[in-house]
Amino acid sequence: PRTHLVLDSAFTVGPVRRRLFGGFVEHLGRHVYDGIHEPAHETADEHGFRKDVVELVKELGVSAIRYPGGNFVSGYKWEDGVGPVEQRPRRLDLAWHSTETNEVGLHEFQHWLDAVGSEMMLAVNLGTRGTQEAIELLEYANIDAGTALSEYRRSNGRQEPFAIQMWCLGNEMDGPWQLGHKNAEDYGKLAAMTAKAMRQIQPDLELVACGSSGASMPTFGEWERTVLEHTYDDVDYISAHAYYEEGDDLTSFLASGVNMDHFIKTVTTAADHVQAQKKSDKRIDISFDEWNVWSISKWEEQQKTFELQDWPVAPRLLEDVYTVADAVVVGGLLISLLRHADRVASASIAQLVNVIGPIMTEPGGPAWRQTTFFPFSLTSRLANGTSLQVKASGDTVDGGKHGEVPVVDSAATVEDGKAAVFLVNRHQTETTSVTIDLAGLQVDGDVRAEGVWDDDLHAVNDLGNRERVALRTNETVRREGDTITIELPPVSWTAVSIG
Numbered sequence: 001p002r003t004h005l006v007l008d009s010a011f012t013v014g015p016v017r018r019r020l021f022g023g024f025v026e027h028l029g030r031h032v033y034d035g036i037h038e039p040a041h042e043t044a045d046e047h048g049f050r051k052d053v054v055e056l057v058k059e060l061g062v063s064a065i066r067y068p069g070g071n072f073v074s075g076y077k078w079e080d081g082v083g084p085v086e087q088r089p090r091r092l093d094l095a096w097h098s099t100e101t102n103e104v105g106l107h108e109f110q111h112w113l114d115a116v117g118s119e120m121m122l123a124v125n126l127g128t129r130g131t132q133e134a135i136e137l138l139e140y141a142n143i144d145a146g147t148a149l150s151e152y153r154r155s156n157g158r159q160e161p162f163a164i165q166m167w168c169l170g171n172e173m174d175g176p177w178q179l180g181h182k183n184a185e186d187y188g189k190l191a192a193m194t195a196k197a198m199r200q201i202q203p204d205l206e207l208v209a210c211g212s213s214g215a216s217m218p219t220f221g222e223w224e225r226t227v228l229e230h231t232y233d234d235v236d237y238i239s240a241h242a243y244y245e246e247g248d249d250l251t252s253f254l255a256s257g258v259n260m261d262h263f264i265k266t267v268t269t270a271a272d273h274v275q276a277q278k279k280s281d282k283r284i285d286i287s288f289d290e291w292n293v294w295s296i297s298k299w300e301e302q303q304k305t306f307e308l309q310d311w312p313v314a315p316r317l318l319e320d321v322y323t324v325a326d327a328v329v330v331g332g333l334l335i336s337l338l339r340h341a342d343r344v345a346s347a348s349i350a351q352l353v354n355v356i357g358p359i360m361t362e363p364g365g366p367a368w369r370q371t372t373f374f375p376f377s378l379t380s381r382l383a384n385g386t387s388l389q390v391k392a393s394g395d396t397v398d399g400g401k402h403g404e405v406p407v408v409d410s411a412a413t414v415e416d417g418k419a420a421v422f423l424v425n426r427h428q429t430e431t432t433s434v435t436i437d438l439a440g441l442q443v444d445g446d447v448r449a450e451g452v453w454d455d456d457l458h459a460v461n462d463l464g465n466r467e468r469v470a471l472r473t474n475e476t477v478r479r480e481g482d483t484i485t486i487e488l489p490p491v492s493w494t495a496v497s498i499g
């Protein structure tokens with residue numbers, strides 16, 4: 001197969017906002033406890049956070065990090081996570097059938113975020129709680145001094161406000177599994193009321209209303225329209241969540257980006273419809289605040305084994321071990337996000353450590369990079385400046401349930417005389433020859449290509465072999481004048497950097 005790409009700096013999508021490379025930390029399984037936080041570990045800092053994990057998170061290059069959930073937040077009392085650690089209550093976490101010790105809360109998590117150099121994106125509980133608790137949390141976090149809750153924060157050791165800018169108004173409220181699940185009308189009213197109240201305290205907050213938990217939800221599309229009819233003037237973003245799994249259908253899996261493209265288009269269409277209805281000048285963009293590859297079917301099986309009387313602390317949940325094929329799909333999903341950089345303001349790979357994460361840890365042992373670490377870290381490092389519209393022509397391939405799809409999916413960015421092109425070859429058996437026409441770009445300099453591919457599509461990094469899969473250099477890349485040529489191996493993800 002062959003593909004020809006044309007890049008021109010005149011044809012842009014929009015600026016690549018750093019929040020596109022966000023992450024997500026939920027109190028779930030071994031994500032917080034025995035993941036980022038393990039006081040007995042030899043690398044632990046004075047607050048019990050593993051420094052080896054901090055280093056990997058920095059290398060991954062994540063911007064804003066969503067916290068503390070997820071399904072967890074819909075039953076969470078933020079007050080349990082502040083004040084002297086030894087006095088904090090142990091609580092049942094209904095979302096994950098676990099015991100929450102509350103050893104880590106807002107202050108400790110901010111300490112960890114400072115260590116990794118990321119911004120907090122904080123979710124409030126609109127499942128079992130409401131507007132009052134949300135504004136109390138905002139007062140605690142963002143008011144300087146002189147009120148009961150800001151003084152309480154100070155007495156807990158934090159003089160300056162946390163200054164949290166981006167807030168999620170609940171989590172997946174369209175999902176029947178969610179504690180406090182609501183219909184779109186009821187959620188829309190609650191989210192609008194909460195947003196208005198929060199803005200009375202701080203008008204410049206960036207607020208995210210819950211969109212759909214997936215494109216297959218029965219209310220998808222209609223949910224967004226109804227929620228935005230209530231909240232349009234009061235929020236900035238509508239969320240989107242999407243997970244993909246290989247199951248026994250590699251063909252469809254490799255074309256997952258098609259579904260993500262469709263998702264983004266549907267949500268922006270619903271948002272723009274409400275904008276037109278309201279004759280508003282304001283545009284609502286997307287916070288794609290959960291996306292990844294996740295074997296949900298394995299999780300559904302694991303859930304059936306839970307005993308009602310067991311409420312373990314930090315059990316091993318959702319510990320997917322990612323393959324080469326998973327990494328190629330993650331790279332492809334990043335391509336889809338970049339292609340929509342004009343409407344996707346922010347996105348969070350879900351999640352970061354142990355729980356469907358690019359980073360794994362063993363208690364008392366090492367931390368390592370999963371296969372999916374590589375496309376994320378390299379895209380986050382190379383995708384800067386402006387996202388370009390890529391004009392692509394060439395062969396197609398069977399995309400399973402997504403129909404016939406281009407054999408190569410691509411996105412490109414340009415900034416200050418440097419460019420990057422991201423490529424996925426979806427063909428399962430054949431190398432695809434790609435030519436890239438750079439005449440419209442004015443980018444000089446050498447080219448380099450790195451990526452992920454392997455003869456064994458199901459090769460993984462695990463405790464026994466932590467470095468089986470790593471970035472590889474594609475030696476076939478050449479530049480002659482304004483033309484780049486490269487051969488992409490079957491089922492591969494590649495980043496080409498120019499200049």
Ligand code: AHR
Pocket residue numbers: 026069070071072171172213290350351
């Ligand atoms: O990321 C795992 C879970 O997936 C989150 O808690 C929830 O929001 C989603 O259903």
